[in-house]
Amino acid sequence: MPFAIAGQILHVDLTNRKTWAEPVPEESIRRFIGSRGVNAKILWHAVRPGIDPLGLENPLIFGTGTLSGTFAPTSGRTTVTCKSPTTGLYLKTNVGGHWGAELKFAGFDYLVVHGAAVEPVYLWIEDGKVEIRDARHLWGKDVRETTRLLHEETGDRSVQVAAIGQGGENLVYFAAVMVSVYNAAARGGAGAVMGSKKLKAVAVRGHGSIRVADKQEFYRSCHVAIKNSYEDATAKFAHLYGTAGSVPMVNEARAFPSYNFRRGHIEGAEKIGGPYLAESKYLKRRLGCNACIFCCHRYCEINDGPWAGCYTGGPEYETISALGTGCGNIDLEVVLKANELCNIYGLDTISTGNLIQWAMEGYEKKIFTEEELGGLTLEWGNGKAIVEMVRMIAYRQGLGNILAEGVKRAAARIGRGSEKWAIQAKGLEQSRVETRAAFGYALAFAVNPRGPDHLHTETIAEFGVRPGGRRLIKKITGDEKYANPRLIEKRAEIVRWHEDCFAATDSLGLCAFIDTSRFGVDPEQMADMLSAAIGTRVSEEELMKAGRRILTLEKCFNVREGTTRADDVLPWRLMNEPLESLARGADVQRALEAKGSENDFVPINSPAMLNRMLDEYYALHDWDRETSWPYRETLERLGLQEVIPELEQKGKIPRRRQIPE
Ligand code: SF4
DSSP: SSSSSSOOOEETTTTTTTEEEEOOOHHHHHHHHHHHHHHHHHHHOOOTTOOTTTTTOOOOEEOOOOOTTTTTTTOOOOOEEEOTTTTTSSEEEEEEHHHHHHHHHHSSSSSEEEESSOEEEEEEEETTEEEEETTTTTTTTTTTHHHHHHHHTTOOTTEEEEEEHHHHTTTTBBBBEEETEEEEEEESSSHHHHTTTTEEEEEOOOOOEEEEHHHHHHHHHHHHHHHHHHHHHHHHHHHHHHHGGHHHHHHHTOSSTTTTTBSSTTTTGGGGSSHHHHHHSSEEEOOTTOSSOOOOEEEEEEOOOOOTOOOEEEEOOHHHHIIIIGGGGOHHHHHHHHHHHHHHHBHHHHHHHHHHHHHHHHHHOOOOOOOTTTTOOTTTTOOOHHHHHHHHHHHTHHHHHHTTHHHHHHHHOOTTGGGOOOOEETTTOOOOOTTOOOOHHHHHHHHHHHSSSSOOOOOGGGOSSSHHHHHHHHHHOOOOOOOOOOOOOOHHHHHHHHHHHHHHHHHHHOOGTTTTTTTTTTTTHHHHHHHHHHSSOOOHHHHHHHHHHHHHHHHHHHHHTTTTGGGGOOHHHHHHSTTTTTTTOOOHHHHHHHHHGGOOOOOOOOOHHHHHHHHEEEEEEEBBBTTBBOOOOHHHHTOOOGHHHHHTTTTOSSSOOOOOO
């Protein structure tokens, strides 16, 4: 058995009810590290362009990190990959919990599910064996009940379950795969792909362990990572308040998406933030993913009032904005209840909230017919309506059926101008970052292969509010002054560095909380942990280059599907309307002409500003500026020769128009 990995890819063909295993190719780990990287490679080779994401040809790939199942801090992450029903493009979605480590203990690093079953099934994987089992009795049940029944059926509460709820069964385009009930592989509709396969759950139990090559050096490098992580003052903050901790701060900064991204501030937001929750009667305990040193998850209950009996993980920062302030709602109990329903029905809270906001704005603007509304009153902040809409989306009832296919399709169907307040790009609902206030984020969101979202490349460092962030910006750009989110300069460099680092982090199975979010660990330390684990020296440069190789392969998947530069955009509102709190009269032209630190106030990221950042970003990657497609030499330099013949045959290898910089 190789070091650090279990060494096997498990394939399950649900159409023909066949299972088989193959060794993980050594070169896959060398070139793509693991998890997200290896998943991307499997997907590239398994899929023809143009296939239906909900059809038989779309595989659903689960990939564990190369450090998952070891002592490495925060190594509990797993990546789920497929073609997205939401965007029709590449999808990777990352999830915590304990499922990934358990899969490795059971003898497999990857699970690739092909085809579809006729009747509902679940997979039972235990110590190197797999069974396709009848799941008709589980179909129609929510994620929590499914997990409980599988624990009962297997007689083992330590069994780790990845499952879909009613959202996935009903092919809601933003359905999530839920792990251990409250961890979501949420974005982009992997749950709908699982539902299209009639695969209700994957239950896993393993009694094995993972060996590392150099135990002493591995533990030494892990301890350095842990020590450095605890030195950042925000480690404790993350544990106490989770991602929700920053709610009051971001609201005060006038950058907390509210009222469907029309405002960046809402009175009373502190009453739904992490610090308030931590002192409230709702918080019952804190939890963490496998091998986590932060344990940022929280678990809450409501014991009285209209939502008594509600119990749920979270809520996260994103959920609070999506189901709370974005809908004009500052009632924490409503957020908890709507979050609980999203978790047990298996829905992405970000997309769900985004859809409800879109409908609320439409209601305010009186665009819906009475028949479309079906008696709903969707005023801003109507808690009962928010909770009811979650249920209607999961079951595809009434207006919920229109919303269930995502905001781009809903706006296209309803029309009446609603495309302008559909907060999406590439078909994905934007996550809860005010990209008009942070230009690194704006660029990262525009070029993200899965759509405008923070979990591909999160450039928190550009805010420069913590010493670790300022140090990182200096390392990337050469000067701390670029730690300023209102600058355009150096955003391309900052984004590209984070892309490389994020891809490496995901592929190792680590959490962004350890590096780009909390700055405790840098790529050199990640390379040290990996080297000691696998027994082959991997340098920081090689690790980061592998990250870029992964990102570029993901880009190539989309190029093969037909994307061009025109797809690298942000939602219309975020490109064209000023955020109330930032629209203080500074003009965009002045910002474009300004240089360095003089350019310290920019009210809005207009198409012109984004175009300038895109030019710099493509040049830095050595991609063609006109099409955004990678050049042949770029692919060769990254060792991605395998994609060239197909792209060339489709005419998608651009001819060089400019000298590389
Ligand atoms: S920091 Fe939070 S999300 Fe990340 S691994 Fe730990 S518990 Fe999971």
